[in-house]
Amino acid sequence: MSVDQKMDSSRRTLLLATSAAGGVAAVATAVPFVASLTPSERAKAAGAPVEVDVSKLAPGEMMTVEWRGKPVWVLRRTPEMLASLDATDARVSDPNSDKPMQPDYAKNKHRSIKPEYLVAVGICTHLGCSPSEKFKMGAESGMGADWQGGFLCPCHGSLFDLAGRVYSSMPAPDNLEVPPHQYLADSTILVGEDGKA
Numbered sequence: 001m002s003v004d005q006k007m008d009s010s011r012r013t014l015l016l017a018t019s020a021a022g023g024v025a026a027v028a029t030a031v032p033f034v035a036s037l038t039p040s041e042r043a044k045a046a047g048a049p050v051e052v053d054v055s056k057l058a059p060g061e062m063m064t065v066e067w068r069g070k071p072v073w074v075l076r077r078t079p080e081m082l083a084s085l086d087a088t089d090a091r092v093s094d095p096n097s098d099k100p101m102q103p104d105y106a107k108n109k110h111r112s113i114k115p116e117y118l119v120a121v122g123i124c125t126h127l128g129c130s131p132s133e134k135f136k137m138g139a140e141s142g143m144g145a146d147w148q149g150g151f152l153c154p155c156h157g158s159l160f161d162l163a164g165r166v167y168s169s170m171p172a173p174d175n176l177e178v179p180p181h182q183y184l185a186d187s188t189i190l191v192g193e194d195g196k197a
Contacts, residue, residue, distance in 0.1 A: 049192035051184065054117065062133060064122060067191045071122040071130060072179060074189065077115070081162045084137065084148035085109055092165040094175055101125070102178030103194060111163040111178055119181050119189060120164040126172040129155035135162075151176075 050067045052074055057063055062075040089095045089109070097107045105113055112118050124131050131151035134141050141147045151160040159167040164176030180194040 049190050052189045052191055053187060054189060055187035059116075060135065062135075065191060067179065072191050073118070073120050073122045075118040075120075075162070077110075077118060077162060080137075081135070081149060082110065082115055085161060085163050087148050088150075088161040088163075088165065088167075091167055092161055092175075093168040093170070094165060097165070097175060099174055101175045103180055105194070106178045109163065111165065111175070113181070113183065117189070118163060119178060119191065121177040121179055123177070124153040124155065124158055124172050125166070125174040125176065126153065126156055126158055126170075129153050131158070131160060131176075 050065050050072070052063070052065050054063070054074055054076065057074065057076045059076050059078040060081070062073055064071045064073055066072070086109075094101075095109070097109075097111055102111055110118070111120070122130055131153040134143055134147070134152045135149045137147060137149045139145045139147075141149070143152070148161060150162050151164070152158075153160075153172065156171040158170040158172035160172070160176055161167070164178070166172045166175050179191055181189055181191045182194045184190050
């Protein structure tokens with residue numbers, strides 16, 4: 001074997017060893033990078049569905065839970081609250097819930113699976129403020145004698161009825177969002193998942 005052949009063989013061996021070491025280094029570098037692209041346990045928990053126990057929620061009361069960093073309201077409506085929705089039909093901009101602010105199973109006057117419970121994201125569709133509850137009806141509410149109860153966004157004055165439907169000619173363009181949800185039991189709601197996916 002000549003000296004040139006020995007050098008080519010040595011070069012080839014050195015080239016293979018260097019390539020193998022470079023490949024191992026590339027894999028060692030890529031693994032943590034790829035792992036960093038997967039969501040953390042904290043991020044997974046933030047987007048996870050939330051179970052809500054409504055067994056202690058009295059008629060006329062509302063509770064707030066957090067889902068994906070947003071406040072989600074669960075309002076247990078009284079028969080009077082449900083009856084008020086007929087009175088607001090002519091005053092809201094989307095009375096039949098035609099716009100896609102809710103899943104198909106909530107495209108009804110009540111905007112809910114069960115008429116008694118409203119599940120809605122408590123963020124105004126105008127600029128993302130959080131509306132306040134104004135459940136008292138009439139002059140006692142401070143909203144006027146014809147007020148049927150609902151929500152007031154204090155930032156720019158948008159009004160929503162007790163189904164989260166926005167009144168006509170308000171800054172908010174759409175009804176409050178109804179998140180995906182389902183009933184796991186009569187008194188347990190799972191917010192964030194509806195079994196349709």
